[in-house]
Amino acid sequence: MSTNRVIDLSVKKLSGTITGEELSELEAFISENDELLKVHEEAVTIWEKSNKYVPKVSIDAETSWNSLQRRLKEKPQANVFSLSQFYKIAAAIAISIGLGVSAFNLWDTERYVTNEGEKLEVSLADQSLITLNENSSLTISRVFNKEFRMVVFEGEAYFDITENPEKPFIIETNSTEIRVLGTSFNVDARSEKKSVEVDVTTGLVSLTEIDNSSNQVVLSSGMKGIFNSESKELVSLESENENFQAWRTEVLVFDDLKMPRVLSDIEEYFEIDISASNEDILNCTFTSTFSKPTVREVVEILSLTLDLEYQQVGDQYTLTGEGCKEVQE
Known part of the structure; x- marks a missing residue:
């Protein structure tokens, strides 16, 4: 439990939401235990490296995005994907590197879908491997791994992500953002469950409410994160279920x-x-x-x-x- 507490306190410190009492608690943990110090340092590393992903641009990306949305509405409805935050961020990245918003084509994507009783392994350009459970969908931009690593996902899947500190891997579900550097974990984001569950096998994973970035937990190996999309409650706990990936194994x-x-x-x-x-x-x-x-x-x-x-x-x-x-x- 001390490990989980150190992770929680580290995230609060990094996000600027830690109280004086909590800061004293964190400092006591890491000064008395070398293993907990390593946990804290690893949390700092993944936080700092993953934050490099967010583009620091002075241009009006919002105006460009709204203009892009208007053009999208002129397209046939059958071709329109859900306009999630994934595309908004990707458009801002395209602008920030001088390509212009028109360079990011929302239809230049690959979408993998499984039906009832089907499973599918998807190998990505960065050598990451994603195994989709039945009734799941994964949408990937064709510029994946060139400037960023981001996918849109619904359903259940096991992710085995290749490490790349300069390009964190980001998964967007309907209600959460999952951010990693290199790790393996299971995501259950089936719409009928009204929740998103992440079980971590190896590495560190951050799970964040998509509409409230301060609502976040960082999960280490053997931990589970659960976000309730109705109550907005986000919790982390030790995973006691050995069968969370039985659908795959x-x-x-x-x-x-x-x-x-x-x-x-x-x-x-x-x-x-x-x-x-x-x-x-x-x-x-x-x-x-x-x-x-x-x-x-x-x-x-x-x-x-x-x-x-x-x-x-x-x-x-x-x-x-x-x-x-x-x-x-």
């Missing part, structure tokens, strides 16, 4: 896991409904690993291990039996 791991979490992971992976007929079943824990499993295999082994039975009606499964009288530790 096709491996389910349950290591002495409590039954509510087990059932939730099974539902998520197989897109089914599974419930317990009584509270005692939810007291149980379960340990097993499955590679490329079928739903029948998982449910049958789960039932056999815990001395349960199950009933199936379509995609709905109900576990029955005595369960566990007390929560297993």
